[in-house]
Amino acid sequence: MPTYTFEELKRSQTFKLKCACGKRFQRTIAETQTVNPFNKNQDGTVKTRTEVWQSVGEKLREAIDRFTPTCPAGHPADDVTIVSQWGSFQ
Numbered sequence: 001m002p003t004y005t006f007e008e009l010k011r012s013q014t015f016k017l018k019c020a021c022g023k024r025f026q027r028t029i030a031e032t033q034t035v036n037p038f039n040k041n042q043d044g045t046v047k048t049r050t051e052v053w054q055s056v057g058e059k060l061r062e063a064i065d066r067f068t069p070t071c072p073a074g075h076p077a078d079d080v081t082i083v084s085q086w087g088s089f090q
């Protein structure tokens with residue numbers, strides 16, 4: 001049996017956050033998918049590397065939309081603001 005190695009595509013976004021209590025912290029959201037013959041489009045065709053990259057971006061966008069970071073000291077997400085963010089999500 002030959003061994004196949006599938007390329008894994010990862011995109012992530014890191015957020016520098018600040019709570020109203022003054023605490024500063026960081027969170028990273030990441031999504032990965034591999035380029036492989038089983039990763040298909042809805043029409044049944046195998047996803048190209050570019051299509052996989054786009055899919056990972058869509059998943060990451062959904063994860064960012066759901067992202068409600070809470071303070072490590074227990075304060076709710078309403079108290080937390082994003083100071084800056086960076087990553088491969090554009």
Ligand SMILES: [Zn+2]
Nearest residue numbers: 019021071075
């Ligand atoms: Zn806090």
